[in-house]
Amino acid sequence: MSTFVTNGFATDTESGTVAESTPQSMQAEAGHVEGYMTLPLGDEVFDATFVADKTGRDYGKVLILPDQDGSIDSYDLVHTLRVRLAESGWSTMTVALSYPYQPQLLLSPNANDEEPVAQIETTSEAEVGESATTSDDDNAGRVAAAVAYLNAQQPGPTVIIAMGKSAELSATAIAQVGKDNALIWISPEWQAETAPEAQYVLDITLSASAYEETTNVQQRAVMMRKNVVQYSQRQIPGATSNFNGFEQPVFNLIRNWLYKAFAQGATS
16 A cells, blocks of 8 residues: 655545544544645644536635634535535635634632632633734644645635634735635624725625624725725625525525626636
């Protein structure tokens, strides 16, 4: 049995499975994840998927950044988008991101013993802050590695889809790609103080509460102040934060929006 290494990932040439260098967390799943691969980052590797355009249209490539509770093939919106977009003329990629651990602090059973509690909280906040910085740097490196891989595989525009908390990486991600690009936010858990340097921006939001509606208005205001002309905000009525049961409407929205932005002129 032999293996070969290409583009930073190892594959078993006889069985088609990922070699022993695959991270343990994904070894059991790799054989069931279409396009599974690993990408190198320094002395380590991280999980990713790549599915080439299956239609021959070669519209461009899409990098999908999962939310903090998602994965490279979450059987929900991530899976739907990466598979269905590849069936609609786009090469797709997902990458595993590293999010800081959020501890649950417990109060002391002694209500009068305030000093130990304060000490625990202070220590935990410092640890979380350090962890967050490390995760941000690590994620920026992962995004850069993914974009470099995509550019080597597929010409055309680059689209970044950032879900939930991964929207914090928007500026980092869009700065890695060429001028022919688009940014899609899906229920972003992040408020842009400055407009991303994107050619097109699609902001897919919820409308389940007054708070979310206020947030949506604020986001639109930022984009208008920064003169982001090609900014669109779309709501998915009735959807929850993970869009369970609404995967198809979200996919239809993204596919049609991308077609109008990039593909319509090429096929007309």
